[in-house]
Amino acid sequence: MSWWEVCIVAVFAVLPILIAGDTCLSPSVKPKVYTTTDASVAVNTVIVIEFSVTCKNGIKDLNLYAELNGHAIPASKIKDSNSFQVSFSSLHKDTPAGNYEVRFFDEEGYSALRKAQRSGDNAKSVASLFAVPVTHPGASHGILVQTEFVAAVVATLVWYIAHSARGKLQSNNH
Helix, strand or coil, X not given: CCHHHHHHHHHHHHHHHHHCCCCCXXXXXEEEEEECCECCCCCEEEEEEEEEEECCCCCCCCCCEEEECCEEEECEECCCCCEEXXXXXXXXXXXXXXXXXXXXXXXXXXXXXXXXXHHCCCHHHCCCCEEEEEEXXXXXXXXXXXXXXXXXXXXXXXXXXXXXXXXXXXHHHC
16 A cells, blocks of 8 residues: 555544534533514514533533424524524414424434435434423414504593583583
């Protein structure tokens, strides 16, 4: 074997070790969850999860992906921290009140998830790194009549009563 061939073999032997990232072991997650509850001011239901992750083995530079109802997106890392944020948006009718589970994956798990989705396999069978439960109370449309309308009707009634009373007083004085 020539020197060049030995180098190529050595590179291919070491390459998987260099490419393979460490997996977060026993992640400790502290989530804060927000969901849209007022449908009168929002067109979509939004689920926002901000969370911090601490790995038992001290991994710092994680790339995480979140999956909810078959939709997978990357989680945004907050600079200089172990915190991330992810948000999902859908029509109110597509996200009714109920309990949901947002599953999180590292790169290896995300790759397995995408493979399962492409091949039509059950994506729920892919193990996630961790999951965050979300309780969505539903998006309320509020009261049927807006308060501005009620105030306008009351103001019109007060004006009408005052105007009628003034008219009666003036007609009695003549």
